[in-house]
Every structure is written in C-alpha cells, then in structure tokens.
Amino acid sequence: MNTELLGIVATFLLTLLIAIPLGKYLAKVFAGEKVWTDFLNPLEAGIFKLSGIRPKEEMNWKQHLKALLTINMLWLVYGFFMLIYQDRLPLNPDGNPGMSADLSFNTIISFVVNCNLQHYSGESGVSYFSQHFILMFLQFVSCATGIAAAVVLFKAFRDRTTEKLGNFWNFFVKSITRLLLPLSIFMALILAFNGTTTSYEGKDQFISLEGDTVQVSRGPAAAFIAIKHLGTNGGGWFGANSTHPLENPNYVTNMVELIAQVIIPMAMVIAFGIFIRRRKLSWIIFSVMTIGMFLLLIPTISSELGGNPAIAKMGISQASGAMEGKEVRFGPAISAYWSTVTTIISTGSVNSMHDSTMPLTGVWLLLGMMVNSFFGGCGVGILNYFVYLIIAVFISGLMVGRTPEFLGHKLEAREVKIAAIITLLSPLLILGGTALSAYTFMHYGQANWTVQPQHWLNNTGFHGFSEMLYEMTSSNANNGSGFEGLADNNMFWNVATGIVLMFGRFLPIIGPIAIAGLLAKKKYIPETAGTLRTDTLTFGIMTLAVIVVLNALSYFPVLALGPLAEYFTMIK
Amino acid sequence: MIEEFHIANVTQIINYHITMKKYLVQSIRLTLVLTVLLSIIYPLGIALMGKLSKGNGEGEKVYKNGRVVGYALIGQSFKKPEYFWGRPSAVGYNAAGSAGSNKGPSNTEYLKEVSNRIDTLLKYNPSLDRTAIPADMVTASGSGLDPDISVQGAKIQIKRIAAYRNIEEKKIAELVTLHTKGPLLGLFGPSTINVLRLNLALDEIK
Numbered sequence: 001m002n003t004e005l006l007g008i009v010a011t012f013l014l015t016l017l018i019a020i021p022l023g024k025y026l027a028k029v030f031a032g033e034k035v036w037t038d039f040l041n042p043l044e045a046g047i048f049k050l051s052g053i054r055p056k057e058e059m060n061w062k063q064h065l066k067a068l069l070t071i072n073m074l075w076l077v078y079g080f081f082m083l084i085y086q087d088r089l090p091l092n093p094d095g096n097p098g099m100s101a102d103l104s105f106n107t108i109i110s111f112v113v114n115c116n117l118q119h120y121s122g123e124s125g126v127s128y129f130s131q132h133f134i135l136m137f138l139q140f141v142s143c144a145t146g147i148a149a150a151v152v153l154f155k156a157f158r159d160r161t162t163e164k165l166g167n168f169w170n171f172f173v174k175s176i177t178r179l180l181l182p183l184s185i186f187m188a189l190i191l192a193f194n195g196t197t198t199s200y201e202g203k204d205q206f207i208s209l210e211g212d213t214v215q216v217s218r219g220p221a222a223a224f225i226a227i228k229h230l231g232t233n234g235g236g237w238f239g240a241n242s243t244h245p246l247e248n249p250n251y252v253t254n255m256v257e258l259i260a261q262v263i264i265p266m267a268m269v270i271a272f273g274i275f276i277r278r279r280k281l282s283w284i285i286f287s288v289m290t291i292g293m294f295l296l297l298i299p300t301i302s303s304e305l306g307g308n309p310a311i312a313k314m315g316i317s318q319a320s321g322a323m324e325g326k327e328v329r330f331g332p333a334i335s336a337y338w339s340t341v342t343t344i345i346s347t348g349s350v351n352s353m354h355d356s357t358m359p360l361t362g363v364w365l366l367l368g369m370m371v372n373s374f375f376g377g378c379g380v381g382i383l384n385y386f387v388y389l390i391i392a393v394f395i396s397g398l399m400v401g402r403t404p405e406f407l408g409h410k411l412e413a414r415e416v417k418i419a420a421i422i423t424l425l426s427p428l429l430i431l432g433g434t435a436l437s438a439y440t441f442m443h444y445g446q447a448n449w450t451v452q453p454q455h456w457l458n459n460t461g462f463h464g465f466s467e468m469l470y471e472m473t474s475s476n477a478n479n480g481s482g483f484e485g486l487a488d489n490n491m492f493w494n495v496a497t498g499i500v501l502m503f504g505r506f507l508p509i510i511g512p513i514a515i516a517g518l519l520a521k522k523k524y525i526p527e528t529a530g531t532l533r534t535d536t537l538t539f540g541i542m543t544l545a546v547i548v549v550l551n552a553l554s555y556f557p558v559l560a561l562g563p564l565a566e567y568f569t570m571i572k
Numbered sequence: 573m574i575e576e577f578h579i580a581n582v583t584q585i586i587n588y589h590i591t592m593k594k595y596l597v598q599s600i601r602l603t604l605v606l607t608v609l610l611s612i613i614y615p616l617g618i619a620l621m622g623k624l625s626k627g628n629g630e631g632e633k634v635y636k637n638g639r640v641v642g643y644a645l646i647g648q649s650f651k652k653p654e655y656f657w658g659r660p661s662a663v664g665y666n667a668a669g670s671a672g673s674n675k676g677p678s679n680t681e682y683l684k685e686v687s688n689r690i691d692t693l694l695k696y697n698p699s700l701d702r703t704a705i706p707a708d709m710v711t712a713s714g715s716g717l718d719p720d721i722s723v724q725g726a727k728i729q730i731k732r733i734a735a736y737r738n739i740e741e742k743k744i745a746e747l748v749t750l751h752t753k754g755p756l757l758g759l760f761g762p763s764t765i766n767v768l769r770l771n772l773a774l775d776e777i778k
Contacts, residue, residue, distance in 0.1 A: 007760035047609075051602040066591065071599035123668050133611045140610050169598065176606070181614065188618045195645050198622025198629035203668060206633075206640045208648040209771055210655070216643055216667040218631055222622060223615040240670035243714030245645040246631060251761040307707065308677045311686055315702045316710060319724070320762060323707040324682075325672040328659070328720040331762035353672035353714045463676035485674030570678050 004320060004333035008301070011255050011337065019263045023270025029178050030151045030171060031158075031275060037178050044177055048169070055173075058164035061517025064152045065510055067168040068145060072112055072506075075141065079108040079134045083126075092127035093202025094217070099125070106494035106501075111135050113505035114142035114377055116228070116235030116348055116480035117471075117497060119489040123217035123239055128200060135235060136224045140184075143231030143264075144175035146379030149509050150268055151175075153386060156516035157276040157407050160524035165517065179264070180230055187226035190256055195249035196222040221247060229260035232377045234348030234480040242338075242351040243327055254330050254351060258338055261347040265375035268382050278407070281535035285385060288540045292374035292547070296364045297340040303360040304336040309570055325353030336361070343368035346377035348480025355458070355467065355483035359570060362466055362483075362563035369477035370426065370551050377478060380505075383512040389534070390419040390515060391550070392543040396532055405531060409519040422511035426476055427554040429500045433472035434558060438465065440492065451490040458485025462569065466562035471497060476504040634768060636775070642768050643667070647719040650771065653696055654736040656721070656729050658767040659708055660689055663716035673712040686710050697732045704728055720764040723752055739777055747773055 028035045048055050059067065082089070083104040087097050099107065103119055110117040111134070120126060126135065148171035155165040192198045197218045204216045221237035225247055228235055242248040242257055269289065273282020307318030321332030330338075335352035342349055343365045354365060368374065373384035390406065394416050397404030404411040437456075440447075445454035457464035467483040474481055475497040482488070488497070525531075533539065622629030632644040642648050649665040650657045658665075662673035675682035689710040694700055706724040726748045734741040751770045755761045 003755040003760055004762055007756070010760050047602070047605050050605045051598055053598050053602065063591070067595045067598075070592065070595040071602065074596070074599045074603060121669065121671070123670065132615055133607060136615070137607055137611045141606065169602065173602075176610070181610070185614070185618070189621055192618060192622040192629060193625045195626070195632055197627075197631050198619045198625070200619060201630050204631070206642060209636070209641050209768065209775075210648075210650060210652055212649060212665075214642070214648060214665070214667055216631065216646060217669075220615050220619050220622075220629075222629075223618040238670050238715075240672065240715040240717070243672065244670050245647070245715060245717055245719055249645050251756045255756075255760075310678065310683050311707065311710070314683075314687060314690060316686075316690065316705050316707055317703055317724075318707040320707070320722075322677070322711075324675065324677070324711040325714045326711075327714050327718050328708050328722055328725075328762065329718075329764050334761065351714070353674055355674040355676060356672065358677055458674050459676035459679045461678070463678060466676075483674070484672070485676070566676070566678055 004331045007251070007255070007334050008337045011258050011334070014255070015259045015262045015266065018259060019266035020270055022263055023267035024274060026179065026267055026271040027274035029174055030154065030271070035178075037182070040177050044173055047173055047177070051169070053169045055167050055170035057167050059166065059168055060163045061152065061156070061165055061513050061520075064165060064168045065513060068149060068509070069506070072145065075112050075138060076108055079112065079138065080104050082134050083107055083130055086127045086130045089127065089129045091129035091132070091200070093200070094124070094127075096124055096127050102491050102494040103489055106498045108134070109498045109501050110480065111138040111233075111235065112142055113478050113501050114146055114231070114233055114346070114380070115475065115478040115501055115505070116233045117475055117482065117501065118235055118480070119494055121239030122237050128219055131219070131224060131237065136227060139224070139227045139231045139233040139235065140176055140180055143180060143227075143233065143378040144172050146377060146509075147175040147179070147264070147268070148172040148379070149513060150379035150382050152513055153383060153516040154272055154275045156520035159520075160408065161522065162520050165520070180227060183230050183260070184223070184226040187230065187256060187260055188222040191222040191225055191253055194253045195246065196225060196253070197246055198222045218246065225257070226260070228349060229257045229347065230264060232261055232265065232345050232347045234342065236349060242349050243353065248351055250329055254334065257349070257351075258334075258341060261345055261349070262341060262375065264378050265345050265381045268379060269375070272382060276407070278535060284535055284537065284540040288544050289374045289385070291544065292371065293340070293344055296344060296368050296374070297337065300340045300361050300364045301333060301336040303358045303364070304332045306358070308358065322358055325356030327351065339365055340368060342481055343479060344371070344374040344376070345381065346372060346477055346479045348474065350481050353484060354470070354481055355485045359463075359563045359567035362470070362566075363559055366470060366473055366559060366563065367551065367555070369473045369479050370430065370555050371547055372426070372477045373547070380478070380509065384508055386512045386516070387419050387422045387508070388543055388547050388550075390415065391423060392539070392546040393532070393534065394419070395546060396539070396542055400532065402530065402532060405525060406519065406534060408524045408527065409522045410525065411519070415515045415518055418511050418515050422508055423550060425503065425507055429476040429504055430469075430473050430555070431558060433475070433496060433500050434469045437468045437472070437492070437496065441468070449491065451487050453492070456487045458487075462562055462566040466566065469558060469562050472500060475500040478505050634772065636772060641772070644766070644768070645719055647713075647717045648768060650767065653732060655771045655774065656726055656733065656767050657709075658721055659718050660710065660712045661716040661718070662712045665717060667717055670715045670717055672714040672716060693728075697728060699731055700728055719766050719768060721767055723748070723763050723765060726765050726770065733774070737774070743777060744774070747777070
C-alpha cells in the first residue's frame with residue numbers, strides 16, 4: 001500500500017483510538033459522576049457564581065430551549081455591531097475596515113450557528129479583536145450549545161418518565177471547561193510548535209530571493225485553529241483556510257486537524273449509549289454512521305486519485321491524482337479523506353479547494369452535507385440522526401402494523417409531525433434557495449446591483465450551477481465549506497444564506513428536543529416480545545435505508561443538473 | 573370563575589417574563605465571564621508558550637547573508653530559469669491574500685491555462701517529454717502559497733538549471749535528493765521538496 005493511503009488508515013485508526021475513551025469520559029461528565037478532571041470544579045463554581053447561575057436547578061425541555069435561544073440571540077445582536085465597528089476597536093494592526101451591514105449579518109449568523117461560512121477573507125476582512133472576541137469566542141460557545149442540546153436529549157431517555165432534564169447552563173459550561181478548552185490548549189500547542197503563528201504582530205514584509213517585495217499576513221492563529229476543528233466550526237484564520245501553510249504547516253498538523261474534527265461527534269454517539277444505559281443502541285448508530293461515511297469516502301478517494309480526465313488528455317502524468325487546488329505536502333489521497341470528513345461532519349474547513357475537485361467528488365460532498373448526520377456536527381449530528389430514527393421507527397411501525405414506540409415511549413402524531421417538518425425543511429431550504437438564486441441569475445443577470453448576478457459565477461455551465469447549489473447546501477447543513485469561486489460577498493448571498501443558516505440551525509435543534517421532551521413525559525411501556533427493538537442490526541439497516549431513500553428522492557434531480565451533468569459531459 | 577382564570581393567566585404571563593429576564597441576565601453575565609476565559613486568557617497563554625517555538629510564534633524566517641529572504645513555510649514566486657520553479661499560484665504568491673483558483677475541472681479557460689503552462693515548461697526545458705511533467709507543476713495550489721513541489725517536479729528542472737548555471741547535473745541531482753523530505757516516519761503521506769530552501773542551497777554552490 002502506498003504511503004498516501006497508509007496515511008488515511010492511520011488517521012482513521014487514531015481517531016477511533018481517541019474518540020471511544022473520550023465518549024466514555026463525556027458520559028460520566030454529563031451524568032455528574034466522578035472523573036479525573038474534577039479538579040476543575042472550583043473554576044466552574046466561580047463561573048456559575050459570577051453569572052448568577054444555580055447549576056443544580058432542573059429545567060424542562062421548554063426552559064432549556066428558552067435559555068439556549070436567549071443566549072444565542074444575545075450573541076447575534078452584540079456581535080453584529082462589533083463586526084461593523086471593528087475598525088474603531090483595538091487589536092487591528094493591519095488596519096482592516098469595518099464590515100458592511102449585510103456582510104456582518106451573514107458573518108455573525110454564520111458563526112453563531114456553528115457554520116463558519118465566510119464571505120470575507122481572514123487576512124483583510126477582520127481585525128485580531130474580531131477574530132478572538134467574536135469569532136473564536138463563538139467557535140467555543142456555538143459548539144458548546146450543540147453539545148448541551150444533545151445532552152438534553154440524552155437526559156430525556158435516561159430515566160423512564162421525567163420532566164426534569166438537567167440544567168442547560170451546567171451542560172453548556174462543562175462542555176467548555178471539561179472538553180473544548182483543555183483539548184484546544186493541547187492542540188494549539190501542537191500547531192504552534194509546528195509553525196503556526198501565535199504572536200499578535202501584524203503583517204510583515206520581506207524581499208524575496210528574486211527581489212519581489214512580499215507582504216505576509218500573520219497573527220495569533222494557533223488558538224483559533226484548534227477550536228475551529230475541535231468545535232466542528234471550520235472558519236479559517238486565513239482566507240485559504242487549512243490549505244494555508246501557516247494554518248496547516250505539515251502532514252502532522254494535517255492529521256491532528258483531521259482527527260480533531262471527528263473525535264467529538266464520534267464520542268457523542270458513544271456517550272449517548274452509555275448515558276442512557278443502552279450501549280448496543282449506540283454501537284448500532286455508530287456502525288450506520290461509519291458505513292455511511294465509507295459509502296461516501298471510497299468513491300471520493302477513487303474519483304480524486306483518478307485525476308482530471310481533461311488534463312490526462314494533454315499527456316500529463318497525474319501519478320498521485322488531481323492536484324488543482326491541492327497542496328503538495330498533503331497530496332490528493334488525504335485531501336479527499338479530508339473533503340469527505342469535513343462535509344459529513346459539519347466542519348467545513350478545507351485543505352484543498354472543493355470547487356476544483358472532480359465532478360463526481362462534488363456529488364459525494366454535496367450528499368454528505370445533505371444527509372448531515374453521518375456523525376455530523378458537535379452535538380447537532382446526533383440530533384439530526386435522531387430525527388431520521390423517529391422517521392424510521394414510524395415507517396417500521398406502519399410496515400408491521402404496530403403502534404410505533406421508541407425506547408419505551410409511544411410515538412404519536414405530534415412527535416411524528418415535528419420529525420416530518422424537520423426532515424422536509426432541508427430540501428425546502430436547499431432546493432428553494434438554489435431555485436431562487438438560479439432564477440435571479442438567469443432573469444436578473446443585469447440587475448443594477450454592486451455585483452451583477454451574471455458575474456456571480458467563476459465557472460460556466462453545469463459547474464456554475466453546482467457553485468450555487470453547494471453554497472445553499474453548505475448553509476443549510478451549517479457546514480461552511482464552499483465552491484469558493486462564487487462571488488458571495490454581496491447583498492443577495494449574504495442575506496439569502498444568512499436566512500437559510502438560521503433556519504437550518506435552530507429548527508433542527510428545537511425539533512428533536514421537543515420530541516425528546518414530549519416522549520420523556522409519557523408513561524414508560526416495558527419492552528415485550530412484541531416491541532419493535534431499535535438496537536438491532538435490522539433496525540440499523542432500516543435507518544440507513546430511510547436516510548438513503550429520503551435523500552435520494554429529495555436531491556437526485558438537482559444533483560443530476562449540476563455535478564452529474566458535468567461528469568457525463570467530461571467523459572464523453 | 574372568569575376572574576380566577578384571568579388571574580391565573582396574568583400570573584403565567586408574569587412568570588414567563590421573569591424567566592426570560594432571568595435567562596437574559598444570566599446570558600449577559602455568562603458571556604462576559606467566558607469572554608475573559610476564552611478570548612483573553614486562552615489565546616494569551618498560547619501566545620506566551622508560542623514564544624518558545626521556532627520563529628518565536630511570528631513565523632519561521634529564512635535568511636541569506638543575514639537578510640530575511642522569506643518564510644520557511646510560505647512559498648514564493650520563482651520565474652528565473654536558473655532557479656527551481658514552484659507551483660503555479662492563483663494569487664501570484666501574495667502572502668497577504670491567500671486563495672486557490674477555484675476553477676472547475678471542465679472549465680475551458682482553465683484547461684487552456686494548464687495547456688499554456690505545459691508549453692512554458694517545454695519551452696524552457698527543451699529535452700523534456702511532456703508525459704514526465706507531474707500534475708503539481710501545471711496546477712495551482714489551494715493556498716496559492718504552496719512552499720513545496722513533488723520530487724518529480726524538481727527532477728524535470730535539473731537539466732535546465734545545470735545548463736543555466738554551468739554546474740554538473742549530478743551535483744544538482746544530489747542537492748535535490750538531499751532536500752527531499754520523505755513521508756512522515758517513512759510511512760505516511762507524500763515526499764516533498766521545499767523550493768525556497770532548495771534554491772538557497774543552489775546559490776551556495778559555486
């Protein structure tokens with residue numbers, strides 16, 4: 001086996017090696033059991049005291065959602081103004097300007113919702129103050145929001161019948177102090193000692209070997225890049241994200257960044273099973289997610305290693321694979337692995353440019369984001385999967401003619417309706433958004449806007465359509481990667497994706513928590529021989545089938561118009 | 573009866589407002605506390621530790637005769653025939669505005685650009701067979717700042733450089749081997765060559 005493929009195997013195995021014990025640890029932390037990090041208790045007690053929070057106060061599901069939404073809205077409002085006025089705030093050595101209102105609207109939503117779609121470029125679009133006090137802060141807290149929301153769901157199924165689902169602030173703060181901050185410190189130091197900059201010095205200037213004057217953007221990036229991956233955020237310090245040599249200096253950092261973005265979503269699945277004392281269920285979920293991951297990963301790798309057929313026709317050897325938009329120090333194989341991981345997990349950071357990947361790769365990346373629950377983002381991945389579970393239970397119930405039950409609670413019309421609405425939301429936002437933008441592009445191409453719609457696209461034809469589709473899909477999945485050729489920093493895209501981002505984040509959090517809260521209140525029905533068990537292999541396959549069928553039905557036509565059409569025109 | 577209902581309703585509304593206000597105040601205070609922890613203490617701590625790293629956390633610089641000629645990790649533009657060339661860059665190696673080309677694989681303009689790059693390579697390396705050209709030498713990197721090229725990318729330039737510099741080919745080939753960084757632990761990932769370091773070593777040969 002060649003060294004590039006071996007790199008993938010090693011990365012994946014290391015990920016498992018870290019994620020599984022981490023899951024066990026997380027289950028204990030959130031259950032309030034003794035763990036070795038309990039020496040942090042005084043720190044947490046201090047945070048609660050200063051914030052006027054009583055962490056033992058129990059909340060029901062509605063109170064959880066109120067707390068979650070209140071603090072998220074607060075971040076939206078103050079962050080919006082900070083970004084607009086960043087030029088008047090300190091820590092701006094490069095003298096970058098304040099954001100326009102529409103760009104700030106998009107950016108703040110994007111970071112609050114854990115997406116990190118970036119319509120600005122890190123070097124010239126934000127000050128160090130904004131990077132640290134707004135963006136990096138949000139990378140921590142948006143991830144913690146997702147984890148806390150998932151723990152509420154865990155709580156709902158731990159006890160037989162309950163309305164008390166723990167304290168939101170407690171879950172939220174512990175996600176940071178017991179998980180995100182310690183891991184970030186560790187990872188930031190690895191990055192720093194491999195060459196990522198940490199100092200607050202601004203741009204430097206030097207004269208190159210051939211006599212060109214070159215300016216170099218730098219800054220305290222290591223701290224930011226650590227949480228960017230651990231929190232499945234994905235927003236880069238520099239414009240080119242993790243392709244940038246200072247953001248991702250070598251193969252070691254590349255492995256670390258790859259592992260970091262997967263461990264928490266994986267660990268959450270393990271933690272779920274331990275927390276609700278149904279380990280088998282979480283292993284079934286884990287298997288389905290892993291199979292889903294490989295179903296997307298293998299064709300992606302094969303499509304990238306095959307290289308660009310149009311360049312092959314010119315007689316060029318693409319020994320290692322397609323190289324446009326990729327870095328030599330990583331190579332196409334691990335870049336393809338990264339592309340898969342960053343789209344199934346809603347990270348959205350890139351170590352190669354997705355716009356330049358092969359057409360079929362585009363199909364797999366888009367599908368990863370459309371499904372959005374093969375591990376998925378921190379906390380929210382398992383919430384998304386939960387919705388598919390409910391649908392699968394409902395459909396199986398109909399098939400065998402029994403009242404559907406999930407973990408001892410009857411599933412009734414109200415819960416199924418919520419699940420159905422959440423499932424339909426994604427196609428509505430993705431297809432509706434793409435249709436709107438394609439219509440605007442075609443019919444208002446000459447509209448008198450700052451950027452005329454006819455100049456949006458960096459590529460013509462089918463690939464251009466894919467650029468718009470990818471942007472909407474990425475926004476709905478709260479992913480944040482892009483076909484970056486799209487001219488997205490203008491009123492239309494800033495506002496349109498901003499709205500998609502909001503709906504794509506908060507409804508898929510509210511829905512599953514409501515379902516879980518409603519189920520937890522219901523009377524517990526002991527399992528009998530007649531119960532449809534959800535922790536069996538058969539049911540795992542059923543869930544996978546539901547995921548495949550739902551997404552294929554929703555998205556096949558639009559994929560056919562974009563990347564599939566491009567593929568077939570290229571090989572003819 | 574009606575009055576009772578009314579009172580119950582009002583209490584509910586008041587309770588609702590009290591909860592919301594409580595959550596808002598808690599949110600504001602928690603945000604302030606966490607800002608101190610996450611946006612001040614954490615990055616300052618990392619910056620402090622970063623001072624111990626190579627380049628003191630400001631990026632590792634590369635010197636020639638005591639003058640800074642670049643950053644070890646940041647690729648720079650090489651156009652002169654007597655230097656090894658790096659990869660094409662969508663931003664002309666502008667280290668204050670990194671980006672890839674974002675050109676799609678079927679874009680005709682892009683494919684023409686690739687074709688032109690091949691022609692340029694063939695023009696400056698007349699003995700070169702086009703099937704020997706590796707993909708990285710004719711495609712733009714993701715960052716526009718790729719500091720490396722593949723081993724094959726360096727090999728195809730040896731003849732040209734030997735001719736322009738009047739140095740034995742063998743000597744340059746040795747230099748290329750010396751500057752080849754193998755896979756991680758000899759096992760994982762591709763081999764690379766840092767173009768800036770290779771070119772600096774080239775200037776050392778007299």
